[in-house]
Amino acid sequence: MVLPLLKKWxxxxxxxxxxxxxxxxxxxxxxxxxxxxxxxxxxxxxQQPVAYDANGRPLYASPTDQVTPAVNNPAGVGAxxxxxxxxRATEPVPIEVSDEARARHEDSKRQFPWLNLSEHEYVIxxxxxxxxxxxxxLVITTLAVSLVLIGIFMYPDVAMIFxxxxxxxxxMVILGVAxxxxxxxxxxxxxxxxxxxxxxxxxxxxxxxxxxxxxSKREQTVSLMNIEDASFSQRGPLQHLxxxxxxxxxxEGEETTYRFDYVANPRKEIAILNxxxxxxxNGRPVEGPSTTIQDD
Numbered sequence: 001m002v003l004p005l006l007k008k009w010x011x012x013x014x015x016x017x018x019x020x021x022x023x024x025x026x027x028x029x030x031x032x033x034x035x036x037x038x039x040x041x042x043x044x045x046x047q048q049p050v051a052y053d054a055n056g057r058p059l060y061a062s063p064t065d066q067v068t069p070a071v072n073n074p075a076g077v078g079a080x081x082x083x084x085x086x087x088r089a090t091e092p093v094p095i096e097v098s099d100e101a102r103a104r105h106e107d108s109k110r111q112f113p114w115l116n117l118s119e120h121e122y123v124i125x126x127x128x129x130x131x132x133x134x135x136x137x138l139v140i141t142t143l144a145v146s147l148v149l150i151g152i153f154m155y156p157d158v159a160m161i162f163x164x165x166x167x168x169x170x171x172m173v174i175l176g177v178a179x180x181x182x183x184x185x186x187x188x189x190x191x192x193x194x195x196x197x198x199x200x201x202x203x204x205x206x207x208x209x210x211x212x213x214x215x216s217k218r219e220q221t222v223s224l225m226n227i228e229d230a231s232f233s234q235r236g237p238l239q240h241l242x243x244x245x246x247x248x249x250x251x252e253g254e255e256t257t258y259r260f261d262y263v264a265n266p267r268k269e270i271a272i273l274n275x276x277x278x279x280x281x282n283g284r285p286v287e288g289p290s291t292t293i294q295d296d
Contacts, residue, residue: 101203108202115200115207124276124288127199127269130244133262134191141187145180152176189214199247199260201273203286206249208258222258224280226251230273232266247273 049058104122108115112123155172158164196211205224211217227249234245245266249258263269272288279286 112200117202118204121202121204123200123202124286125201125269125272127201127247127260128264129195129197129262130242130264132238132242132244133194137187137190137194141183141190144183148176148179148183194262197260199263201269201276203276204280206258206273208260220258222249222251222256224277224286226253227273227277228252230270230277232263232270234266249273 101120101122105117105120108117108121108123112126115123117123152173155169159166159168193211193213196209196217198207198209200207200209205221206227207219207221209217209219229250230247232245232247234240239245244262244264246259246261247263247266247270250256251258276286
């Protein structure tokens with residue numbers, strides 16, 4: 001009765017001892033493997049100073065920021081960022097400008113002194129506006145002046161019919177002259193606003209001057225690199241007959257649209273613009289039109 005019980009306890013004690021020995025053997029193997037991996041990593045020795053400044057601070061031959069090699073860490077997770085020291089010139093390197101480009105730049109500055117052109121930028125085309133745009137103010141001014149003159153010449157007959165004072169004709173003439181001067185000045189200013197709207201194509205950009213009134217003017221410039229689409233349009237038989245129309249530019253990113261109306265020969269101007277944009281984006285020199293474009 002006692003002997004079987006002793007054998008049972010002996011078997012249980014041996015099982016517990018064997019499990020503990022296996023656990024200890026496993027921990028020892030893991031420790032040895034960890035020491036082997038640590039021995040494979042290179043040891044980074046701190047660099048020594050090569051000199052000291054006047055305040056006693058150490059000076060080193062290279063930056064002291066050390067980068068820990070990413071051993072067994074291909075993604076570099078947790079590793080410090082590498083510091084790269086790049087030297088650059090304190091002054092910008094001047095761009096070489098050819099004699100031809102410099103001569104064209106000076107010529108453009110003489111013709112258009114108000115344009116803000118860079119050192120190597122010159123005007124390729126000053127897009128002209130068609131004279132048809134001046135017809136509305138001319139016609140209105142002519143009609144207004146004609147009506148005033150008719151009123152002055154017919155005033156004596158009107159004064160006789162309505163028994164107006166005879167000396168009123170003098171004041172009528174003064175009023176008529178004042179009206180004529182006002183109409184002429186208004187017509188001149190309207191034409192001046194029309195011709196003050198300008199559109200320039202340079203070897204680097206497009207410059208549009210927008211004169212909305214006598215005291216309202218703005219200028220917008222877009223680089224040839226940012227122009228995504230350039231097109232022209234002619235609507236109606238009159239525009240085709242007189243060869244004028246509108247040109248339209250659209251840019252990348254914000255998709256800003258630039259429009260210039262009453263352009264003389266828009267087909268020719270848009271062809272020059274498209275050639276300039278293509279040359280600029282492909283890194284070729286931007287030149288003026290090489291051949292004459294035939295009109296339809």
